[in-house]
Amino acid sequence: MKITLLGVGAVGGWLAAGLVRGGAEVALLARGATLAALTEHGLRYTADGRAEHFRLPAAEDPAALPPPDLLLVCLKGQDVPAALPLLRRAIGPGTLVAAVQNGLPWWFTQGFGGPVAGRTLASTDPGGALAAALPASRVLGGVAHVGSLVEAPGAIRLMKADRMLFGDPSGGHAGALAALVGALRAGGVPAEAVPDIRREIWLKLWGNATMNPLSALSRADMLAMLDDPGIDGLIRAIMAEMAAIGAKIGLPIDQSIEDRLVVTRRLGAFRTSMLQDLEAGRRLELGPILGALVELADLTGEAAPVTRGIEGLTRLLAARLGQGGA
Secondary structure, eight states: OOEEEOOOSSSHHHHHHHHHHOOOOEHHHHHHHHHHHHHHHHHEETTEEEEEEEEEOEEEGGGGGGOSSSSEEOOGGGGGGGGHHHHHOOTTOOOOOEEOOOOOTTTTTTTOOOTTTOOOOOTTSSHHHHHSSOOOEEEEEEEEEEEEEEEEEEEEEEEEEEEEEOTTTTOOOHHHHHHHHHHHHTTTEEEEEEEEEHHHHHHHHHHHHHHHHHHHHHTTOOOHHHHHHHHHHHHHHHHHHHHHHHHTOOOOOSSOOHHHHHHHTTSSSSSOHHHHHHHHOOOOOOOOIIIIIHHHHHHTTTTHHHHHHHHHHHHHHHHHHHHHOO
């Protein structure tokens, strides 16, 4: 399987290392400092005290790389719309796209029923250009449950790998899904194929929509937020509002808020990706994580006052610091 990976960051680097170990032919799309580091040093990967180096084809221009069977996109959700011209150049007529990101992806409302079916969410796909060019029928969706970080351009450190989930929202690419998951598993990544990838995306967002923005606003880790009665109340309010939205769009959440927070607490003093982005001066994943929920609340008639308030506060913070997300 020939795979081109775009987004050699904390998640993308982890997946690239696993795919190479699993026998896939991997090439990397990168630019700037990351491309320079990959060209000079290769992909550097550290896990459990063991360092590995992978020399892989890397380029800024897709034409310089072999035509892929699969384009694996591991960009931040707010960066995907601007990358559409590059995505168009990277794929051929038979290329599938596998997207791994936090929040709701551009294809999420395509191909299932309910009041938001087929609606374009401006927070994830302004103008609907992504959905038109890369519909759900040619996409595999991914959800990463992993703790990893970029130590330097092209240098990835894995802290804890839980699960890497992939699914086929259109149901038309069982062979490619099996090949991707098989290569990852052979390479030591705990990958699984799931029957309903939208549900998995929604369940992860149930946690991200609270912990990410509240950590950016408070500059606190997850354990500190859970231990604060006031923030704990905000967390529960947002989760309840999101559960109400999910019930209306056909994605009811069976787990109780209490049970989910027990699981979250086990992660300990974890610093969310949005807090890390804030401290590093990077754009925040606000649109795909919270902006999309506000849009879904509008479409379903849900008031969601706490979600709207936290989204507004985080958006103003990002704008004030010059880190506005999509």
